[in-house]
Amino acid sequence: MRESIQHFINTLSQPTISFLILFFLFFFIFPPNAWFHRINRKLGLEALWTVKGGIAIFASMTALLIFGGFDANFRSIILKPDNVPIILLLFGSIFFLWLSMHQAMQNDRRLRGDEPPEEWVKESDRKVLVWPDLVYIELIAMVLCMVLLLVWSIVLKAPLEEPADPSATPNPSKAPWYFLALQEMLVYFDPWLAGVVFPTLIIVGLMAIPYMDTDRSTSGFYSYEKRRTFISLFLFGWLVLWVYMIIVGTFLRGPGWNFFGPFERWDLHKVVALNNVNVSEIVYVKMLGQTLPDGILIREGPGILLILVYFLVIPPLLAKTSLKGFFNRMGSVKYSFFIFFCLTALSLPLKMLSRWFLNLKYFIATPWFNI
Amino acid sequence: MAKDKKNYNPFKSLIWKSIFRTAVPTEKRGRMMQVLNNVFLHLHPVAVPKHSVKVKYTWCMGGLTFFVFLVLTVTGVLLMFYYRPTVENAYTDIIDLGETTPLGIMREIHRWGAHLMVITVWLHMFRVFMTGAYKPPREFNWAIGVILLVLTMLLSFTGYLLPWDQLAIWAITVGSNMAAATPLLGREGPGAALVSIGDINLVTPQSDAKFGLLGESEVRGMALLRFYVFHCVAFPLVAVVFMAVHFWRVRKDGGVSGPM
Ligand code: HEM
Numbered sequence: 001m002r003e004s005i006q007h008f009i010n011t012l013s014q015p016t017i018s019f020l021i022l023f024f025l026f027f028f029i030f031p032p033n034a035w036f037h038r039i040n041r042k043l044g045l046e047a048l049w050t051v052k053g054g055i056a057i058f059a060s061m062t063a064l065l066i067f068g069g070f071d072a073n074f075r076s077i078i079l080k081p082d083n084v085p086i087i088l089l090l091f092g093s094i095f096f097l098w099l100s101m102h103q104a105m106q107n108d109r110r111l112r113g114d115e116p117p118e119e120w121v122k123e124s125d126r127k128v129l130v131w132p133d134l135v136y137i138e139l140i141a142m143v144l145c146m147v148l149l150l151v152w153s154i155v156l157k158a159p160l161e162e163p164a165d166p167s168a169t170p171n172p173s174k175a176p177w178y179f180l181a182l183q184e185m186l187v188y189f190d191p192w193l194a195g196v197v198f199p200t201l202i203i204v205g206l207m208a209i210p211y212m213d214t215d216r217s218t219s220g221f222y223s224y225e226k227r228r229t230f231i232s233l234f235l236f237g238w239l240v241l242w243v244y245m246i247i248v249g250t251f252l253r254g255p256g257w258n259f260f261g262p263f264e265r266w267d268l269h270k271v272v273a274l275n276n277v278n279v280s281e282i283v284y285v286k287m288l289g290q291t292l293p294d295g296i297l298i299r300e301g302p303g304i305l306l307i308l309v310y311f312l313v314i315p316p317l318l319a320k321t322s323l324k325g326f327f328n329r330m331g332s333v334k335y336s337f338f339i340f341f342c343l344t345a346l347s348l349p350l351k352m353l354s355r356w357f358l359n360l361k362y363f364i365a366t367p368w369f370n371i
Numbered sequence: 372m373a374k375d376k377k378n379y380n381p382f383k384s385l386i387w388k389s390i391f392r393t394a395v396p397t398e399k400r401g402r403m404m405q406v407l408n409n410v411f412l413h414l415h416p417v418a419v420p421k422h423s424v425k426v427k428y429t430w431c432m433g434g435l436t437f438f439v440f441l442v443l444t445v446t447g448v449l450l451m452f453y454y455r456p457t458v459e460n461a462y463t464d465i466i467d468l469g470e471t472t473p474l475g476i477m478r479e480i481h482r483w484g485a486h487l488m489v490i491t492v493w494l495h496m497f498r499v500f501m502t503g504a505y506k507p508p509r510e511f512n513w514a515i516g517v518i519l520l521v522l523t524m525l526l527s528f529t530g531y532l533l534p535w536d537q538l539a540i541w542a543i544t545v546g547s548n549m550a551a552a553t554p555l556l557g558r559e560g561p562g563a564a565l566v567s568i569g570d571i572n573l574v575t576p577q578s579d580a581k582f583g584l585l586g587e588s589e590v591r592g593m594a595l596l597r598f599y600v601f602h603c604v605a606f607p608l609v610a611v612v613f614m615a616v617h618f619w620r621v622r623k624d625g626g627v628s629g630p631m
Contacts, residue, residue, distance in 0.1 A: 082538070085486035089493075096430065096494055100501040103427065119422040120630045127418035131396070131405040134415065134424045141431040142438050149442065149487060153479030157469070161536040163462045166589065173541040176531050178489050178524055183545060192560050195549025206517045209500075210510030219506040220628035227503060234500055369554075369561030 006071065010261025015248055016356045022240055023349060032232035033322075037225070049101040057098060061091065074262050077251055081159040084152075086177055086250055093243055097235075103222035117221035171255045171268070180249030181242050187257065188351045190370050198344075205341040209234075212330070212338045229326065237345055276361035279303035296366060303363040307371065310347075315339040414618055416626060423627035428502070432495035436523075437614065439488040446481040447603065449474060454533070456599035458592040461535035485527045492523045504628035512620040515613055522610045529602035532595060540590045543598070547590060551581040 012018060029045055031037040040046065047053045065087075068074040077083065107117040128134070175183045185194035213230045224231060252259055254266040277286075283302040284290050293299045319327035319335060327335050354360040362370040381387060382395035392408040393401060406412045422428060453472050454464045468478050496516060499505055505513035532543045551557045555566055556579055563574040576588040586593035621627065 082486075085483070085490060088487075089490050092490055092494060093497070096497060099427075099430075100498070104501070117630050119425075119428060121421045126421055128421050128424060129399065129402050129406075129418050130415040131402045131412065134419060135412065137424060137426060137431070138434055141426075141435055145435050145438060145487075146442070149439075149480055149484055150476075152483045152487075153476040156479070156483070158479045158482040159538065160462075160465055160469075160534055161538045164458075164535045164537060164540040166540065166591065168537070170537055170541055173545050175542050175545040176528060178527065179546060182549070191549055191552035192554050192557070196553045196557075196560070203517060203521060206520075207514040210505040210507070210513045213503075213505075214507055214510075216506050216631065219503040219509075219631070221630045222502055231501070238497065368564075 002070075005067070006263040010263050013252060013261055014259060015252070015352070018248075019240075019244070019349070019352060022244060026236060026240060027232065030228075030232040030235050032229045037228065046105060049098060049105045051102075054098045054102065057094060058091075061094065068262060071263050073265055077262070081156055082177065083250055084156060086246065089243065090247065093239070097239070100222055101224065104224040107221055107223045108225045111223065111226070117223065119221040172253060172257055174249070174253075177246060177250050181245035184245045184249035184253070185348065188348065188355055192369065193371070198348075201341070201344055205345075208337060208341065212334045233342060233345075241345060241348060276355070276359045278362045278365045279306065279360065280365065282358065282360070300364050300366065303365075303371070306363055311340070311343060314343065416622060419626055420629055422629045429627060430494065430498050432491055432498050436488060436491045436495050439484050439491060440610070440614075443481060443484045443488065444607065446477045446484065447607075449477050450481055451603060456533065456595050458535065458595060461533065461595060465534045465536075485530055488523055489527055492520055496520060502628060509620075509624045509628065512617060512624055515617050515620065519610065519613050519617060522606055522613065526602060526606045526610065529598040529606065532590070532598045533602065535595060543594070544590050547581050547584050547594075550584045551579065553580040556580040 012021075027036050028040055028043065029048070031040045048057065065078070068078065078087065103118065107119075110117055174180065182194055182199060185198060188194075189198070209230075213227075215227075218226050251262060254260040254270070255268045256270065256272075258270050258272055260266055260270075279302050280292060280299045284292050284299070297304075315336065318339065319332075323335075323339075330338065351360075364371045380394075388394060391405075393404050396402045396405050403417045406415055406417050450468070453468055453474065455461065465478070468474055499513065499516065528543075528546060532539045551559045553560045555562045556574060557563060558574060558576050558579040558581065560574075560580075563579070564572060566573045576582065582588055584594075584597075586597040
């Protein structure tokens with residue numbers, strides 16, 4: 001019984017499967033537009049954000065953790081001192097996700113009934129004094145935080161491994177956990193993209209958010225419905241492309257950066273056959289039955305075309321069709337930046353899917369750079 | 372004074388008043404003066420809108436991030452007394468920290484505090500996003516926040532190398548390899564060969580972005596020194612400046628956001 005559950009979880013947690021499930025469920029749970037929202041309501045998914053829903057989420061997460069704790073292998077990964085913060089991150093991010101969605105649902109209901117949001121104070125100029133009303137809250141928060149930190153420090157010793165030895169490369173070598181989403185990206189993109197271009201775009205993209213989403217009427221209180229497109233996309237980036245990737249990178253990647261299920265022993269000799277192909281090979285060899293052309297521009301033509309279509313044809317197409325209202329509200333400049341950041345972020349899941357289902361290595365492969 | 376012990380109130384004593392400039396106040400005017408007369412409390416306005424003190428709204432995350440930063444500063448200074456950033460000493464100094472120096476769990480508090488700060492800063496950003504608090508007029512403060520986010524992670528990253536154990540140098544090696552892949556400027560990055568004068572290639576392991584980060588071509592002693600200086604001096608100073616601007620902007624933008 002236990003073994004079959006463990007086997008089931010091992011299978012389920014493979015990136016191919018877990019990511020697909022997440023990817024397709026995600027937009028029903030966090031609907032970005034009216035269509036998804038209708039289905040979300042029909043399926044009753046809003047119940048996740050009720051108190052009962054919250055208890056159910058936490059009970060199942062805790063149950064999974066306890067069940068896993070009985071397995072020596074699982075325990076050793078979870079309790080590795082530097083991995084403990086990720087458990088905190090996992091529970092913290094889910095708890096605060098629940099808390100913000102819970103309040104957002106309440107406010108959405110109030111707004112639909114033409115009531116002001118919960119945060120609204122009747123005589124809006126009614127202020128409270130910082131001393132003592134704010135100062136005592138700060139004091140309590142600091143004390144609780146210090147207690148957490150002290151208990152954590154007493155229970156768990158800071159790790160210290162063997163002295164640094166530049167000639168003994170550990171397998172796997174992992175970056176600190178908060179960078180593991182980037183390291184996990186290295187599986188799908190070359191280092192210049194995963195390690196330099198994407199981090200830069202994440203920083204620039206984050207800074208650009210307030211300049212693209214400027215509707216002040218939904219500022220200063222929790223809400224979902226009126227902001228659903230931005231919230232849905234942001235949550236996709238934060239929960240799926242960041243937190244989920246960190247968890248895969250830390251807990252599920254072993255020697256050779258191969259995938260290992262949470263209940264699978266790390267086998268140093270696990271070999272995964274890699275016979276990935278480029279777009280050029282798929283088009284010329286598999287589809288047209290020819291040999292690869294010699295001219296590099298012709299050879300990489302299909303890949304270059306795909307990328308140009310992705311970034312230059314899809315945006316205007318969307319602006320004319322499903323994102324029409326959005327485009328009209330934002331104007332062309334904001335819209336262009338917005339869609340560029342979205343498409344860039346989406347390129348990661350797309351590359352993952354094409355790797356798994358088409359064995360795709362590169363869209364464009366040149367001696368100088370690969371995409 | 373000793374005679375009427377019953378009425379003695381330490382919060383009204385000469386010493387208390389000399390430090391805090393007023394007795395502990397119980398009436399409105401005094402409470403306002405309390406904030407105005409204290410350099411630390413003066414980071415706050417005297418009065419704030421009622422909704423903005425609700426824990427349910429801010430989760431105190433920004434404040435806690437700042438608090439953890441302060442804890443890290445204090446414990447970090449203590450650690451600096453006993454730690455030498457050289458290949459010969461770093462590792463053994465860390466062992467001594469746990470075994471012979473009278474610092475107890477300072478290293479633990481510093482390490483777990485660093486992890487905690489990364490988490491609280493992420494959650495703070497998440498809160499700001501979910502309340503739409505980045506919208507005008509707060510858009511620039513959000514941008515400052517993003518810089519603080521990057522600084523927090525860089526602080527954590529540079530500190531990771533200092534114990535000089537296997538975990539440390541290989542994590543930093545993985546990280547700094549990314550710099551080697553920088554387009555044009557990294558030795559393995561695309562276009563590196565283009566950056567040259569005649570036949571002389573300007574981007575080499577002795578001159579590329581990774582070298583600039585580490586102070587040498589691989590993670591060795593110079594990198595340790597460089598990360599130590601970044602970690603203990605440069606980044607904290609820059610972070611403090613940005614935090615000052617961040618807090619100042621919170622006030623100038625009308626205090627913590629609320630419904631209009
Ligand atoms: C070292 C890191 C940081 C510190 C110490 C810090 C501290 C604070 C504090 C104390 C506040 C007051 C309200 C609250 O506690 O929520 C605040 C507000 C704010 N923070 Fe931060 N913060 C940091 C990082 C960030 C980041 C990463 C972002 C976003 C990317 C950000 C964006 C904002 C914004 C927009 C406000 C105004 C919120 C409002 O008016 O509701 N901050 N910050």
